[in-house]
Amino acid sequence: MSSKNIATNFNESTKAFVSPEYIRNRFSTIMSNMYKDEVPLYGELLNLVHDINNNVLSESKEIKEQLTNTGEITRLNMERHGAIRLGKPQELFTIRRLFKVMGMFPVGYYDLAPAGVPVHSTAFRAIENTALNQAPFRVFTSLLRLDLIDDDQLRDNVETILENRTIFTEKALQLIEKSEKEGGLNKENAETFVQEALETFRWHDTATVDNEVYEALLTQHRLIADVVAFKGPHINHLTPRSLDIDKVQASMEARSIPPKDNIEGPPTRKCPILLRQTSFKALTEKVTFKNSVENGKTGEHKARFGEIEQRGVAVTQKGLDLYNELLGKTRKAIGGSPTAENAAEYNQLLKENFKAFPDNYNELQLEKLAYFHYFTSNKVKSIAKNKAYTKTDVNQLLKDGYLTIEPMVYEDFLPVSAAGIFASNLGTNDAKREYDGSSNQSLFEKDLGEPVYKLMKWYDDMQDETIQKCLAQINA
Template identity: 45%
Template sequence: MPKHQIRETFSRAMSDMYKKEVPLYGELLDIVRDINREHLEAHPDLEEEVGSLDRVSEERHGAIRLGKPEELATMSRLFGVMGMVPVGYYDLSVANLPVHSTAFRPVEEDELAKNPFRVFTSLLRTDLLDDETRQQAIDSLADREIFTPGAIELININERQGGLTADQADAFIREALETFRWHSEARVPLDQYEKFLKSSGLVADIASFKGPHINHLTPRVLDIQKLHRRMQDMGIETIPEVQGPPSGWPILLQQTSFRALVEKTHFPDDKGGYVEGRHRARFGEIEQRHTALKPEGMAIYDRLIAKAKQYGNDLKKEGEEVYRKEYPGMLAELFEKEFPAKTNDELRRQDLGYFVYEKTKKGQQHPEAIQAEQNGQSNHQLMETLIRKGLVKATPVTYEDFLPVSAAGIFKSNLDEKSGLIESGEASDRALLEEALGDTVADYHDLYRRQEEQSIRSIL
């Protein structure tokens, strides 16, 4: 069975499971599909860039949190069955969260077009915890097994025979889903859970439960500001702001979410029974994806977001209502003044974003006209010349990855109000994550650059 088909079937099965576990997620999917339909009807030319309504509305990314290096190593093999590899290194310790992360996704252009399912995968960094919490977390996780024997057997078969048959793939999906299912029975007593929570909500979420339940499953929307407003109009409690760039800038990634649910949880007591408690971790995230930025563009973006965060912290002191009202305008004003491009054409002309190029009908009919322009210009200058002459057209490369500041912001907005935070870390450790993976993490800039260069080569 082709890997993209296994990936698509697994993504749908996970979505169906999550709908049953979190009914509000099902409502969210209906709202997203309505907004996407309205947007594509109003902008029919967009379909060539983003795909059909079905293609966009089926797109998902999930998020999980793992506790042990060996869990990450096996998870990498599990995602490998579906043609997903680790891309990007994200250090969330800089935002006072004791995890670092990567994202598993397909990387080839045709595979992304068929199904771009992604899973943002975080690993607990026990080295950032205080001595007592570290030992308690290690002890709690020591004998945890998050994969079924059937899943392990099918991962081994996949590696031996280079893939799975249709029947094996169906069995793999059933077995693999068990890893991501919500279990309301905790592994630790309530007092231990509360100690973990005091250290960090992420420690409590990772070290207290039987497995890495999906924390969110994110659909892609084509107008996130409209969705954010519609959720609020429906009385759905959202995070205060849309995370990422301001409305109107077609760059990178914007995200919002409804607040994490408070779920009944059963904690073991010392009499062989359970006591009831609560846990807050699973929420409904939505994203809108835009143009991938080159390192120069990303550096400007990061600088402005850091500045906006400082202003935002001042606004928060005046209360959440003030922050909700003032932050979007402040962010837009900052980008208006300091981000040098507001359209895809400007991003391309200033060489701040990634684009793929192809010949127009005129370019196909007159290859000699393209040949005549190849006179020592850089590839970027040459593409601009060919675009002006109507011989080539450019399409922005969609940002397929994540933003650590946005991820951290949404994680924090959805933590239990009693959750503690670790001291801000300064020890980014990609090598530690790669050692746990047993693999290197791909650099998404290399992937986007290769995509752009390949399209230019095909023209030349």
């Protein structure tokens, strides 16, 4: 065969492969449109967040410059994260393969059982900074822990129910395999893949169990009923990113959006850290139970809500330990999770306790409490070339004005906050219960089919990459 024919055949098999970023953007856009159709209040929430973001950018030159320097400004209004809850290991294994087609990988392990939610989780997202800025869509993905169901008969029943369901379409599975074998999808296949993948996340108002089984699942834990009683893991929320979550929280009721009682995460700060989240309360939706169509037997189910997040600087392990210490101290003082009754007291105490956490980017950097992007300044042109500069010189280079920093945004999640969102939106006290089961990351990774990316190492590597780039410029 001639080289021309070889090239032609190669191009035919790989031609016009679209990027994972393209597929990820298409999927998140179409899912957002689907969610707006199914949950109209979500569309109103997007409008509110968009308006407030525009106001912040017009009023704060500093925030606008910060987002421009880090490349985040281009993704601000397309920022979304979603969440799904899976029932069995095979579903987790396959969802990993599905997300990989979109360039999304499992980052971090989260055990929510200590916070009263019988799942453990990871977040699927892009792992390159440029890929994140092009398409930041991420999905917090939880797997039900059957070992935490204390009713043996119910646990066996749950296993049987889950074993008999398939949450992926045949066409989606075929296209996942095609992408794995050929290294990508062309535009036509990608479009079909997006539409087929969407079916896994669609809401179904007909339960796969009868009312009696549903009530038994509900009694065990409301989230277990949500995972087990339906055809698939309907997307239960999508989340826009706000630049001022306090203003969103205060503005929701004026737009007839019922807010949860309290913002989850750290208090309001000049230099935001980690992640703050709030939401509108879960919808009460009509459901038809199995074998009840003929007698018109319907019930209600709460699952889907609208969440908002404000992302701050990522913290180091030292910073996370301090955060957990201060959060734990606050919750212990009020006797657990905040409620509508003690929200004001909780917020005041939280603010007071977090005075121990520096609220200045230079201090956060100097004390190694947070991660940053490093940049060379214009002054670097005049730097003395009498030595080779290394990482040990970074703080002095910053002090002397040869380097500048911008906060590295936290791309991930907080287990206590996630549990708080779940609890307040499911309208239940389940999160106040405690589970005896220990964390089991090795089992989760076995079910997943590969290890998760280590959270802190990812930020370490990202920060080091920017430092090395600066040093190369200085030493050139």
